[in-house]
Amino acid sequence: MQRYTQELLQPWADSARRLRLKDIAFTDHDRYHTGIDFDEIDRLRERNPDLQIRAGIELDNDPIHSPAGRKWIEKNWDKLDFVLGSVHFLGRADQMFDSVPDGAAQFEGRKVDDMYADYFRRLRELIATGLVDSLAHLDLIKIHGHRPTADIGTLISETLEFIRVRNLAVELSTAGWRKPVKELYPSDSIIKLAMGKEIQFTTASDAHSHAQLGENFVNLAHKMAEIGIRQVCIFEKHKRAEVPLQL
């Protein structure tokens, strides 16, 4: 955990400016919530008036830490612009299945189809908390390159329907391109199914350092143009606004 200070945060604003990003969101994992300081975010906003800086967090299903994270989010809901929801834990409480490369061992001796069903069930459980604005890396389960053998169309459709009914967004995350799967999160087919349901998208690089900010956004822009996504959405105090893309 790192406590928010100007020394920690300002390099992110500098990176954003260099990349000509106008709007960024901090979305630390909820297990690091004790480091988040809204006053420091306000100071950063004052020091960087040319940028929109969103206060966010990523709530996951960490069996050990997320109960406290959920409480913190409920308590600070009105100060947060944006909550991402994600699933990082399957059978083991002590290891995220998306740890690279160690998490791949969690797939050994198990049926990939069962793992996919388990993953999406947990994702729906997380969505049902009502504490989420957008779903992070929706098909993270593919991270190590395991592909389902059965058709998962129904599983995906049910999950997207869950998302649509609650009026949530889905994140397009370039992080997948730097992982073993080397593919955008989520896959093209999921994006198209989501578009069919008029679900809106947020964009992310899931940067774990300011050097990763906006990674592969040029490729993402190409992908979005190719698929026909003409707008993204942003959140201010959980209120969604749609931003048309300049083509």
Ligand SMILES: [Zn+2]
């Ligand atoms: Zn995540």
